[in-house]
Amino acid sequence: MGTSERGRPPKVRIILLHEKHIARMIEWRNQPEIGEHQPIAQLSRDQFMNFISSQKAPHFWKLADREYILIIEEVTGKQPVGWITLEISSQQHGLSRLGYSIGKEHWGRGYATAAVRTLLVQLFTKTAIVRIEADCSVHNPASMRVLDKCGFRKVGVKKEYLVINGRRVDHYYYELLKKNFK
Numbered sequence: 001m002g003t004s005e006r007g008r009p010p011k012v013r014i015i016l017l018h019e020k021h022i023a024r025m026i027e028w029r030n031q032p033e034i035g036e037h038q039p040i041a042q043l044s045r046d047q048f049m050n051f052i053s054s055q056k057a058p059h060f061w062k063l064a065d066r067e068y069i070l071i072i073e074e075v076t077g078k079q080p081v082g083w084i085t086l087e088i089s090s091q092q093h094g095l096s097r098l099g100y101s102i103g104k105e106h107w108g109r110g111y112a113t114a115a116v117r118t119l120l121v122q123l124f125t126k127t128a129i130v131r132i133e134a135d136c137s138v139h140n141p142a143s144m145r146v147l148d149k150c151g152f153r154k155v156g157v158k159k160e161y162l163v164i165n166g167r168r169v170d171h172y173y174y175e176l177l178k179k180n181f182k
């Protein structure tokens with residue numbers, strides 16, 4: 001598992017959310033499996049459109065202190081397979097956070113790992129980000145594995161951190177420092 005059909009990690013690119021992705025985003029966010037281990041707010045097409053116009057940057061890597069929705073696009077077929085939420089918490093201090101989801105139909109092919117690694121390389125080589133954090137439900141082993149494979153370190157537990165499907169859920173929190181990224 002975790003690789004493309006030919007045994008190599010899949011090639012992905014990370015792009016800003018575009019109008020053409022909205023229908024797919026709404027479809028994915030309605031998949032019960034996507035919301036099993038994370039709180040998902042259902043956004044309307046208009047809300048996505050507002051988000052898209054607000055996150056336009058003169059250049060993709062001139063990031064501001066805000067949240068971005070990024071699409072994971074499989075390079076060969078140019079098809080979107082999931083998304084990453086990237087929060088630039090503080091450019092001044094080089095801090096950010098990320099989360100990710102892959103459409104259920106694309107699970108188990110290495111897309112999440114490839115996408116997070118691609119984004120990490122871009123953040124650590126093209127921006128001033130030096131520290132990235134991520135949280136993960138203690139009941140979500142696939143996501144823990146993605147973070148492990150990308151070099152994140154499990155730091156501790158946030159007890160009863162988020163409400164997911166009506167219940168408070170403990171989360172592991174992870175960190176990755178630029179100097180430790182290989």
Ligand SMILES: CC(C)(COP(=O)(O)OP(=O)(O)OC[C@H]1O[C@@H](n2cnc3c(N)ncnc32)[C@H](O)[C@@H]1OP(=O)(O)O)[C@@H](O)C(=O)NCCC(=O)NCCS
Nearest residue numbers: 001002034101102107108109110111112113141142143145
């Ligand atoms: C978590 C998620 C992003 C993983 O996406 P993916 O593209 O299937 O991930 P990858 O293929 O890159 O890697 C998954 C790894 O988890 C492993 N895995 C999957 N299910 C597992 C399970 N139940 N127990 C242990 N490991 C598991 C896979 O074997 C693989 O590891 P490997 O490469 O060593 O074999 C995807 O399942 C998803 O979108 N889930 C819903 C949203 C979500 O939970 N997002 C994370 C919020 S913190």
